Amino acid sequence: MPAVAGWFTGEEDGFRLLGTRCQACASVFFPREDDHCRNPHCAGGVLEEVPLSRYGRVWSYTDSRYRPPSPYVSNPDLPWVPYTLIAVELEAERIVVLGQAAPGVTTADLAVGMEVEVIPGVLQKDPEAALTTLTTWNWRPRR
Incomplete structure (x- = not known):
């Protein structure tokens, strides 16, 4: 079950984050925006769902x-299980998206400017009830 409905779609090879684009000013938003354009210089327009780039570059990271x-x-x-957070710049969309690194990826494996890809991830897993497994996205170095 997605941790947040409507933020991503697909399986491993077709996995994509979903954002929205304002038809008036072409600004792209993630998390998605369904009510109004968040660009303060835009009078607003129709927002359309768009799949975001699968690949980006590490903008920053921390643990x-x-x-x-x-x-x-x-x-x-x-x-408590330590984890690594990565801020990824999606060049085509001109936005930075924050997310956890894939399991096993640490700050020692990352560098600013490194290319990474978005993959499906697990936010929380209940070992006794598969229906309560919450899915999300992770970033990993591009292979």
Whole structure:
């Protein structure tokens, strides 16, 4: 089950993030925008769903080694697993998209400007109930 409905589509080879483009000014948004153009210089226009580029370049990255403090919600009953965050520049869309690195990818594996690709990922998995597995996207170095 997608962690957020309508933000991505497809399987491994056809996996794509979904954004929206304003027909008036051509601005692209992710997360998607369904109500109005977020460009402050645009009077607004019809927004259309667009698949975003599968490949981009690392704009920045960091790791998260510690459980977030209050007021952020994290389940204290689950073990904390460090993860790597990557900000990826999609050149064609002229936007930066944030996401977790694929499992096993650490900050030591990354460099600013490196090409990466978006792939399906798992945000949360309940080992006892496959229906509650929440899917999302990850970034990994391009092969």
